[in-house]
Amino acid sequence: MKGTIALGLVFLAYPFVLSNAFYLDIGVALLLAAISASAWNIVGGYAGQVSVGHCMFFGVGAYLPLLVYQHWQLPPIVGVPVGIAISLVLAILVGMPTFRLTGHYFSMATIAVAELIRLVVSTWDFAGAAIGLQGPAVGRGWYDLTFRGELPYYFIFLAVLAILLFVTWQVQRSRFGYYLRAIKAGERAARSLGVPVRRTKLYALMLSAAFTSVAGSLYAIKTGFIDPDSGFGILVSVQMVIIAALGGAGTLYGPLVGAIILIPLQTATNTWFGGGGTGLTYILYGGIIVVLARFEPGGLHEMWHRIAPRFMRGRDAA
Amino acid sequence: MLLSAQNVSKEFGNLRAVAGADLSIDEGEIIGLIGPNGAGKSTFFNCLAGDTLPTTGKIMFDGVDVTTAPPETHARLGIGRTFQVPATFEDMTILDNVMVGAFLRHPHRADARDHALKVLDLVGLKDRQEMRARSLGTPGRKRLEIARVLATGPRLMLLDEALAGLTPAELQQAIALVRKIHETGVTLVIVEHIMEVIMTLARRVIVFNQGHVIAQGEPQQVVKDEAVIEAYLGRGHRNWRKRG
Numbered sequence: 001m002k003g004t005i006a007l008g009l010v011f012l013a014y015p016f017v018l019s020n021a022f023y024l025d026i027g028v029a030l031l032l033a034a035i036s037a038s039a040w041n042i043v044g045g046y047a048g049q050v051s052v053g054h055c056m057f058f059g060v061g062a063y064l065p066l067l068v069y070q071h072w073q074l075p076p077i078v079g080v081p082v083g084i085a086i087s088l089v090l091a092i093l094v095g096m097p098t099f100r101l102t103g104h105y106f107s108m109a110t111i112a113v114a115e116l117i118r119l120v121v122s123t124w125d126f127a128g129a130a131i132g133l134q135g136p137a138v139g140r141g142w143y144d145l146t147f148r149g150e151l152p153y154y155f156i157f158l159a160v161l162a163i164l165l166f167v168t169w170q171v172q173r174s175r176f177g178y179y180l181r182a183i184k185a186g187e188r189a190a191r192s193l194g195v196p197v198r199r200t201k202l203y204a205l206m207l208s209a210a211f212t213s214v215a216g217s218l219y220a221i222k223t224g225f226i227d228p229d230s231g232f233g234i235l236v237s238v239q240m241v242i243i244a245a246l247g248g249a250g251t252l253y254g255p256l257v258g259a260i261i262l263i264p265l266q267t268a269t270n271t272w273f274g275g276g277g278t279g280l281t282y283i284l285y286g287g288i289i290v291v292l293a294r295f296e297p298g299g300l301h302e303m304w305h306r307i308a309p310r311f312m313r314g315r316d317a318a
Numbered sequence: 319m320l321l322s323a324q325n326v327s328k329e330f331g332n333l334r335a336v337a338g339a340d341l342s343i344d345e346g347e348i349i350g351l352i353g354p355n356g357a358g359k360s361t362f363f364n365c366l367a368g369d370t371l372p373t374t375g376k377i378m379f380d381g382v383d384v385t386t387a388p389p390e391t392h393a394r395l396g397i398g399r400t401f402q403v404p405a406t407f408e409d410m411t412i413l414d415n416v417m418v419g420a421f422l423r424h425p426h427r428a429d430a431r432d433h434a435l436k437v438l439d440l441v442g443l444k445d446r447q448e449m450r451a452r453s454l455g456t457p458g459r460k461r462l463e464i465a466r467v468l469a470t471g472p473r474l475m476l477l478d479e480a481l482a483g484l485t486p487a488e489l490q491q492a493i494a495l496v497r498k499i500h501e502t503g504v505t506l507v508i509v510e511h512i513m514e515v516i517m518t519l520a521r522r523v524i525v526f527n528q529g530h531v532i533a534q535g536e537p538q539q540v541v542k543d544e545a546v547i548e549a550y551l552g553r554g555h556r557n558w559r560k561r562g
Contacts, residue, residue: 175421175430182418185407192367192401193470194393194422 007253008162015154024150030263031157032219036236037243037255038164039211043204044241045249046177048184049099052237053110056094056117057087057209059231061216063121066133066226071126075144076135080217087213088206095202102187111234118232132227135220145221153222160218161256164211168252171207180204184250212240235281242285245292248301257300262288320345320474320505321366321397326375327529328361335361337529338375343474343507348500350520350537351509354550357526360402360478363509367399367476368392379474393422398472400480404459406451406466413438413447415462419469434469441465441495457488464495474505481508481515493518513541525549 014027036058043049064086065079090113098109121127136146147153171177179200182190191197220226230236243262248254262284269280296303321343328336336358343349353359364370366377368389377385379395387395407415416434417427424430438444441461446454451462460480467475481492489512496519500506510516516523516537523540525533527549533540540546 178418182407186405189405191389192399193419194390196390
């Protein structure tokens with residue numbers, strides 16, 4: 001509890017301590033990445049159903065606010081609940097058939113559907129085709145969540161992350177959360193104990209899709225622009241997986257820890273190498289996958305649990 | 319009658335693992351299911367547990383047709399099972415493992431926890447409740463599996479070699495535990511290779527060979543059955559006896 005409060009205070013103080021636009025931008029990007037990865041974590045981390053196509057929900061959430069703004073001149077925020085609703089339908093359409101199967105079919109299906117949507121959106125004029133969509137040119141205010149500066153976005157993102165972590169914490173403590181972990185550990189054994197495996201996985205996917213859609217909406221509203229690659233690109237999904245895996249998939253704070261490490265690192269490499277380092281993000285992600293798979297599949301959370309007792313013993317002995 | 323299986327068979331391609339087996343179980347019984355390796359007892363066991371869909375036949379539990387029902391329905395109706403190779407949830411604590419089972423009849427966390435603690439006390443794992451399941455050895459894992467199933471509140475428990483791989487001392491403790499579980503009113507079906515377990519616990523023994531039930535009855539009577547001896551030792555055992 002003390003740790004949670006301390007973490008909350010650090011995040012509340014961050015934009016005032018590091019008020020420079022560059023650091024504020026990193027803070028906003030970090031929170032957005034933490035929201036996306038935490039949303040993915042519900043189904044990918046807790047239930048062990050590795051979706052590599054979560055960008056479909058992110059993209060839907062990102063496109064809807066700008067679609068309603070561009071076609072009907074409505075405030076972008078109106079598109080947020082519509083994006084959630086469509087993401088829920090998508091989750092049902094993908095989850096219902098694939099959760100009947102075992103193995104990696106779910107992962108494969110999510111990649112296929114996400115790529116299909118990306119291709120359709122890339123050629124669909126209504127959605128701006130390959131060029132994409134734009135939001136309001138200047139920030140207008142609280143009524144549609146568009147602002148001129150980064151600071152309001154920082155606190156909105158922080159609030160959404162806090163809500164998501166609270167929901168995840170509740171899930172973790174509930175029967176639903178226990179069932180998710182049991183499914184991850186062994187579906188056959190879980191079913192023999194009365195766990196309704198397919199239904200539980202579907203609910204997890206729906207909850208995860210809803211929050212990922214919100215993350216997409218926040219991104220689009222803040223950026224004021226979306227195109228097929230930044231909404232439905234495979235890298236969007238891969239980033240969620242890597243961040244959660246790095247910090248510790250299936251743990252409450254794992255995705256946040258992963259984002260705290262990866263986002264500044266990614267920003268630093270982009271800044272150092274500029275346009276010359278276009279493929280560097282892929283190399284960074286690939287390197288992290290290799291290191292995690294080889295040395296610490298449980299992520300930093302697992303590593304901490306392994307070394308912390310030794311550290312504590314050493315301190316007590318001293 | 320608590321459970322009845324009529325003419326149950328299971329085919330995997332051309333292989334007939336179970337060939338028209340019948341079984342009836344009354345409430346409160348302890349039944350031993352034995353047979354040489356490859357006799358079809360595990361497949362039959364999986365059919366009873368809802369893990370394997372029989373090719374033909376009918377399985378009724380307490381008046382409900384469960385022939386094609388999934389394992390979760392079996393659990394809800396009161397049929398619990400353990401696995402030959404313990405399938406504990408390795409990264410979860412012992413208490414959390416048991417709570418997964420307890421949630422079936424106790425949806426609220428506090429109730430599920432209380433119930434799980436009672437079950438852990440019964441099986442003798444309460445003092446290790448916060449340890450991860452992966453830290454347990456084979457006897458501990460087998461106990462944990464039994465605890466997890468007990469937490470679901472079963473009326474019928476199917477134990478698949480739950481006592482195999484134990485030392486003589488651990489075996490005696492495990493036999494005592496099974497007796498304790500039976501005293502709480504749970505009906506038991508035990509698949510086991512260790513004859514000591516079968517002879518000590520089972521009131522009725524069913525012998526499988528090549529997918530058929532070849533004998534059934536009281537343990538003392540079944541072990542003397544010529545067909546059973548032949549299934550285990552082969553037809554040559556008579557000649558060997560004569561030579562001896």
